[in-house]
Amino acid sequence: MFNQAIIVAGLESDLKGPGPFTIMAPYDEAMKQLTDAPDLTDEATAKDFVNAHVLRGEKLERDDFVDGEEITFEDDVERLVAVSESTIMIDNAEVLDVPAAEQADNGIVHTLNQTLIPPTP
Incomplete structure (x- = not known):
């Protein structure tokens, strides 16, 4: 589902560009569980959604995340990193070990076990 959002957003060729990028992709089940799911068939909405999960200019491996650090995603929102012995959290989303991170040239x-888009009150 996240890949489809990238395509609708028109960001596919951009994200295949020189990079580097760190993409925090919520798994499909997490996206299905959004109660106030954004309309990912709309280009602008899909672009905002994808950008909330993309870091440009950095390729962050698991060991690169620092507890207490705030990282700014493409949507210009700072999100807090929490690291423990076995868990990395970005705000309230856990970075999953399985499937393992996928390496790309760029x-x-x-x-992630959930999206980085906070629920609407």
Whole structure:
């Protein structure tokens, strides 16, 4: 589902560019569980959604995340990193070990257990 959002957003060729990129892709089940899911068939909405999960200019491996650090995603929102012995959290989303991060020539894709889009009150 996240890949489809990238295509709708028109960001596919951009994210295949020189990078580096770190993409925090929520797994499909997490996207299905959004109660106020954004309309990812709309180009602008899909672009905002994808950009909330993309870091440009950095390729962050699991060991690169620092506890207490705030990282700014493409949507210009700072998100807090929390690292423990076995867990990495970005805000309230856990970076999953399985599937393992996918390496690409221009970056890395980590899988999240939920989206980085906060629920609408």
